[in-house]
Amino acid sequence: MPIIVNLDVMLARRKMTLSALSETVGITLANLSILKSGRAKAVRFSTLAAICQALDCQPAEILEHRPDPRDLRAADE
Template identity: 75%
Template sequence: MPIIVNLDVMLAKRKMSVTELSERVGITMANLSILKNGKAKAIRFSTLEAICKALDCQPGDILEYRSDEGESNP
């Protein structure tokens, strides 16, 4: 998947646990884990906004695009 989620990087930079972020954002630990591990298929803008507010960062600090080299477009 060409969208990389760098949530674990931002959590480390802010010295914040997943549990603390979960409490601040109001999202379950399970859903945060899915997002953090890159398994999520979508994220609501309201959730992204709450995460950015809690971590004092920009969406681009959390989400990154990387092209799949060698993969052809259908």
């Protein structure tokens, strides 16, 4: 998937555990784990905003778009 979730990087930078983020934001640990692992199919803007507020960061520091090179080659053909 071309969307990379860097939640683990931001947690490490802020020296915060996933459990602490869960308590601060009010999102279940299970849902944050799904997001952190990149298995989430969607994320609500309100959830993203709460995470960004708790981690004092911007959405682009958590979500990254990295196109799959195979998709770029197929578009050129």
